[in-house]
Amino acid sequence: MNELAEINQRRRREIEAFRDRQVAAHQDAFVPKLVDYPLPTVKRRITEALSERWGEGWLIPQFDLIERDRYGGDIALKFPQLLREGGPKVFIQKHLPWIVEVLSGSALADVIARIETKGMYINLTLSDRWLLDSAQAVAEFGDAFGGNDSHSERTFVVDYSSPNVAKVLHAGHIRSTIIGHVLSNLYEACGALVYRVNHINDFGGFGFTLEGYRRFEEQFPEHVSANERLLEIYRIRRTAERIVDDSTPFEALSADERALLARYFPEVGSTAELTACYREFVAASDARFAALEAGDAHEVELWRRMVGWSLADFEQFYNALNIRFDLIIGESFYAEAGQALVDACLAAGTAVIYTQALADEDLGALEDKCLAGEITEAERDSLARLIRKDVGAVVVPLENGERYVVRRADGRSIYATRDLGAIELRGEIFAPTDSIYVVGQEQQVHFDRLFRAAYAVALATPERLRFQHLYFGFYVNAKTGKKLSSRDTVANVNHLLAASFEHFRARLSERAEQTEDEFDRAAHELAVGSLVFNDLKQDMKTAVEIDATELTATIAAFEKSGGAYMVYSACRARSILRKYGRKPVPAEQIDDFEIDDQEAVLLLKLQQIPEKIVAAADQSNPAVLVRHLLDTAAIYNSYYMRAPVISAGVANPARLLITQAVQQALVNGLRLCHVECPAAI
Numbered sequence: 230m231n232e233l234a235e236i237n238q239r240r241r242r243e244i245e246a247f248r249d250r251q252v253a254a255h256q257d258a259f260v261p262k263l264v265d266y267p268l269p270t271v272k273r274r275i276t277e278a279l280s281e282r283w284g285e286g287w288l289i290p291q292f293d294l295i296e297r298d299r300y301g302g303d304i305a306l307k308f309p310q311l312l313r314e315g316g317p318k319v320f321i322q323k324h325l326p327w328i329v330e331v332l333s334g335s336a337l338a339d340v341i342a343r344i345e346t347k348g349m350y351i352n353l354t355l356s357d358r359w360l361l362d363s364a365q366a367v368a369e370f371g372d373a374f375g376g377n378d379s380h381s382e383r384t385f386v387v388d389y390s391s392p393n394v395a396k397v398l399h400a401g402h403i404r405s406t407i408i409g410h411v412l413s414n415l416y417e418a419c420g421a422l423v424y425r426v427n428h429i430n431d432f433g434g435f436g437f438t439l440e441g442y443r444r445f446e447e448q449f450p451e452h453v454s455a456n457e458r459l460l461e462i463y464r465i466r467r468t469a470e471r472i473v474d475d476s477t478p479f480e481a482l483s484a485d486e487r488a489l490l491a492r493y494f495p496e497v498g499s500t501a502e503l504t505a506c507y508r509e510f511v512a513a514s515d516a517r518f519a520a521l522e523a524g525d526a527h528e529v530e531l532w533r534r535m536v537g538w539s540l541a542d543f544e545q546f547y548n549a550l551n552i553r554f555d556l557i558i559g560e561s562f563y564a565e566a567g568q569a570l571v572d573a574c575l576a577a578g579t580a581v582i583y584t585q586a587l588a589d590e591d592l593g594a595l596e597d598k599c600l601a602g603e604i605t606e607a608e609r610d611s612l613a614r615l616i617r618k619d620v621g622a623v624v625v626p627l628e629n630g631e632r633y634v635v636r637r638a639d640g641r642s643i644y645a646t647r648d649l650g651a652i653e654l655r656g657e658i659f660a661p662t663d664s665i666y667v668v669g670q671e672q673q674v675h676f677d678r679l680f681r682a683a684y685a686v687a688l689a690t691p692e693r694l695r696f697q698h699l700y701f702g703f704y705v706n707a708k709t710g711k712k713l714s715s716r717d718t719v720a721n722v723n724h725l726l727a728a729s730f731e732h733f734r735a736r737l738s739e740r741a742e743q744t745e746d747e748f749d750r751a752a753h754e755l756a757v758g759s760l761v762f763n764d765l766k767q768d769m770k771t772a773v774e775i776d777a778t779e780l781t782a783t784i785a786a787f788e789k790s791g792g793a794y795m796v797y798s799a800c801r802a803r804s805i806l807r808k809y810g811r812k813p814v815p816a817e818q819i820d821d822f823e824i825d826d827q828e829a830v831l832l833l834k835l836q837q838i839p840e841k842i843v844a845a846a847d848q849s850n851p852a853v854l855v856r857h858l859l860d861t862a863a864i865y866n867s868y869y870m871r872a873p874v875i876s877a878g879v880a881n882p883a884r885l886l887i888t889q890a891v892q893q894a895l896v897n898g899l900r901l902c903h904v905e906c907p908a909a910i
Contacts, residue, residue, distance in 0.1 A: 231524025233730035236533075237562050241658070244556060247259055248658060252422065260420040261370060263377035263843065267363040268836040271340055271355075275332070282331045289661050291708075294833050295352065297826040301345055302352030303833060317349040325351070345769055347471075348671055357824040360832045361883055367835055367890035374898045379843045380422035383590045383660075386655050390554070393430040394539040395438045395459035398546055400704045401723055404773070407903070408701055408851065409667035409763050410552050414901045415846040415854070416663075424555050428651070431536045431559030433644055436518025438462050438535060440510065441530055445493050452765035456538040463492055468509045472500055482733040515641075522564060522642065549726060550757055552903070559649045565649025570686075571636045579686040581633060583624045588616050594630065625682040633682040645679065652683050656694070663695050665849070670700035670770075699849050701769040705778035707783070708753035720759070728780045730755035733793070736909065751907030758904035759784070762792030765851045766859065794906045797836070798862035799899060800910040803891035805874050805885070813889050814882040820884035827868050832887065835894045843900065851902060856900045865891050 241268040263269055271291055275844040280288040311324045325346060331337075332344050352477065356837030367374050390408020392402045408424070417423045419619065441462035449458050456755035468486045471477040479487070481712065490497065497503045519766035536559065547553070581587070592613055635645045639900040655661060666676055676698035683689050683696070703806075704710045704722075733754035737743075743751070764773055776783045788794065824832070845853040874884040896906050 232526040232529040233521070233524035234333070234565060235524075235563065236529070240558070240652075241738075243303060244558070244658060248424075251424065255422045259373060260378045261278065261373055261376050262383060263379050263839060264643055265841045266370075266377075266836065267366050268833070268840070270575065271359070273279075274337065274340065277876055278334075279328060282327060289519065294837065294866060296830050299355065301350060301354070302343070303355045303829055305353040307635045307752040309562070312349060320349055325349075355829070355833075357822065360829055361816045361819065361822060361886065362717050363832055363836050364886045364890040367893050368813070368886070369563065371462035371893065372746065372897065374893055375616065375838050375901070376418050376420070377839050377843060380416060380846060384417075384422040384424075384659060384661045385413070385416045385663045386426055386659055386661045387665045387667065388426050388428045388628065388879055389413075389418070391428045391430065391667075391668060392436070392539075392543055394464055394536050394559070396539075397460060398543060400450050401671075401701075404701045404704070404764065405667045405669070406550065406552060407531045407761050408699070409526070409665075411761070411765060411851045411901065411903055412665065412699070412846075412849055414903065415851065418788060418842050418901055419846045421663075421846075424661075425553075427554040427557045429536075429540070429557060429559045431532075432521075432561045432564060432642075432647065435478060435521060435532060435535075436514035436516070437466055437511075437535075439517040439521065439558050441465060442531065444510070444513075444537070448493055451883055453539075454533075456542045459535060464489060464545040464909050467508075469494075469503065473504045473507045489816075515639075516620075519641065529660040544620075546723075549723075551754075553851070560644070560651075563647045563650035563654055563822050564642050565647075565650070565656050567646035568636070568642055570653055570688075571646060574621065574635070576688045578687075580623050580625045583619050583632065583634075585620055588620050591630070600755065613684055625685055627678065627681050627685060630886040631678065634677045642702070644675075645682075647761050649683065651801065652679075652688050654690065656762055659682065661694060663697070666696075666698045668698060668700060670702075673700060678747065682893065697849060699769065704775055705772040708778070710772075712772075722775070725775065725780060726760060726781065729759055729784050729787070732756075732781075732784050732788075743908075747908065751910060754905045754907045755796060758792030758796055758899070759787040760792075760854065761903050762795065763787050766855045768852050769850060792899070792902075793859060795862050795895065795899055796904060796906050798866055799892055799895035799906045801869060802865065802888045802895070803906070805888050806892060808875060809880050809885060813880075813885045816886060818885070819882045824883070825872075826882075827871070828887060831861070831864045831891070834864060836837075838898055839896055840900075854898060855902060858902070861891070862895060865895075 231554065231885075235407060275829065276289060277285075279290065280286070288308070288310060288628040293305040295302055295305045297303060306328075308320065308324065308328070308397050308829070314323075316322070328351065329344055329346065332351065334343055340356060340359050341353050342356040345352045345354075359750060363478070385410055389412075390402055392398050413423050413425045438459060444466070445462070449461060455462065468482070468489055471486075472490075482490075490503070494503060494506055497506055500562070571580060595604075595612055595616070596607050598604045599606060604612075619632070619634055622634045623636035624632040624634050626632055633645060634643065634893060635649060637643055652664065655664065666672075668676065676696075680696040684691065689696075705712055730752050733755040734748060737748050737751055737755075765808065767773060772908055834857070838854075838861075841857045842853050845851055869888075872881075872884060874888050875883055899906060
């Protein structure tokens with residue numbers, strides 16, 4: 230067995246041991262049943278009572294939460310099944326009387342205080358006792374509130390962040406890291422078994438890095454770190470490619486680019502000389518990669534060191550965001566499995582070698598489309614170049630005449646080889662029901678073809694394994710709306726985090742008495758929470774604005790409308806509970822109370838949180854939960870200012886219980902969004 234195969238064999242044993250621990254922990258974890266929460270329980274009771282009276286099967290009302298001060302109730306009921314019979318007129322005449330009779334009966338008297346009909350709608354006002362008991366339920370669920378069993382039979386592999394070794398993190402990696410981490414939290418909160426995987430590119434294009442490191446070892450600038458040498462090699466490659474592959478004239482290069490080429494190719498004086506030198510370099514790089522892929526000990530040893538240098542660099546960013554992965558697995562782990570899979574597909578006929586004859590057929594079809602006006606000449610020429618490039622490669626034929634290249638003509642693996650190998654190995658090791666890829670929108674075509682190819686070669690079936698590529702919008706300049714470059718984005722995000730830390734550090738030191746370490750920890754949590762929450766409150770596919778020129782205004786806006794605002798709301802509730810200094814009186818012991826309109830809306834917002842968590846997980850969209858939490862916090866802040874919880878040293882027991890429920894619900898919801906509520910507030 231070669232060196233690389235031995236490494237991967239050891240790594241597989243480690244991954245399987247982690248999997249076994251994860252499965253055991255998942256089986257032992259307490260997960261509340263969604264149907265046991267107060268609001269789903271009410272919906273079920275109403276549904277059962279009406280279905281029994283209807284007698285024609287399961288009658289499922291549509292439940293819409295409404296506001297008392299605007300609509301005179303808490304829940305509006307609508308009956309799409311019954312309305313299909315003859316519309317609103319028939320419904321009102323035939324069904325409305327018996328529905329009102331059931332809802333007014335003794336079986337639901339503890340829940341429903343008042344019923345009002347408005348055309349085809351029935352508005353229900355919930356009882357004060359039920360509403361106060363719902364606050365008690367939040368407290369009793371405690372840290373488990375919001376968690377549920379809706380996805381308890383599902384296993385998710387969530388693939389996110391995915392940086393390239395020997396390169397810097399860019400905008401896509403930042404958003405992928407934030408979104409992927411929070412989505413994993415949501416799936417987990419819904420009872421799923423979740424594996425958080427950072428799928429790093431530690432293989433593709435690595436021959437160039439290995440060759441460059443050895444070739445230029447004596448030419449690197451002094452005092453340059455090991456990882457900075459890898460980044461230098463990448464800059465050499467990109468600059469040379471501009472000349473050789475993109476036909477950029479020397480004169481168009483920047484002074485820094487010309488200096489870079491002069492340092493590493495001092496003998497080159499023309500485009501022709503650089504082309505010859507670069508082609509020789511590429512050939513040597515290909516040989517290095519072939520040796521690495523074959524497990525050559527000499528190449529594997531240097532490769533392992535290089536991967537370690539990059540991971541240490543990435544870790545600084547992950548530490549800044551306080552984000553951890555379950556597993557960091559490189560593409561190299563899947564290469565051997567991918568190659569074996571391609572061989573098996575060739576033997577089974579689900580993959581074929583793309584011969585010149587097949588290419589000629591496709592070129593002919595392309596020409597016919599052009600003559601028919603279905604594509605332009607430019608499109609024909611572009612597609613023809615791809616066809617000629619693929620001759621000799623192994624492809625998986627897809628529907629509509631498309632093909633998915635899974636191995637190069639020279640037998641070397643490519644991204645597709647390793648991505649298919651990843652699907653196969655993840656299936657063997659984790660048995661996922663859902664495979665989620667949180668990767669930039671520029672990869673849409675790749676993942677569409679990857680998923681179709683996986684089904685085509687029978688790696689999975691849609692019934693057994695659901696694939697999702699979740700992409701996201703860009704970071705843009707807040708003033709111009711233009712996309713920020715990767716380098717600018719990383720610099721701006723790091724700058725924003727640092728400036729936010731200083732802002733919150735100064736704010737906290739003015740209003741609390743804590744240790745310096747506590748202040749620092751709280752300021753860091755607020756800075757991260759503001760960045761993360763601002764990102765998440767928008768739909769993933771929309772752009773995120775950053776204004777690096779006016780950080781003070783940007784931070785202030787984040788504080789007012791994002792994570793910090795939410796944290797302050799939760800901490801305000803917590804400070805009231807601390808002031809009270811003991812456990813609130815349970816709801817069952819509170820007899821003299823009245824729930825006003827705003828309290829009813831607030832309590833129903835809290836009771837919606839478990840369902841919002843389910844919806845956010847089902848839609849793979851954190852914004853569903855984030856926006857609901859923002860609405861809830863806004864209502865509580867208004868309520869807190871209007872209705873004192875403790876007055877003249879005397880606590881209102883009902884308001885205190887509501888405050889306890891708000892604090893618990895917001896803290897739990899924020900934690901899912903990777904926002905912590907620090908003690909030093």
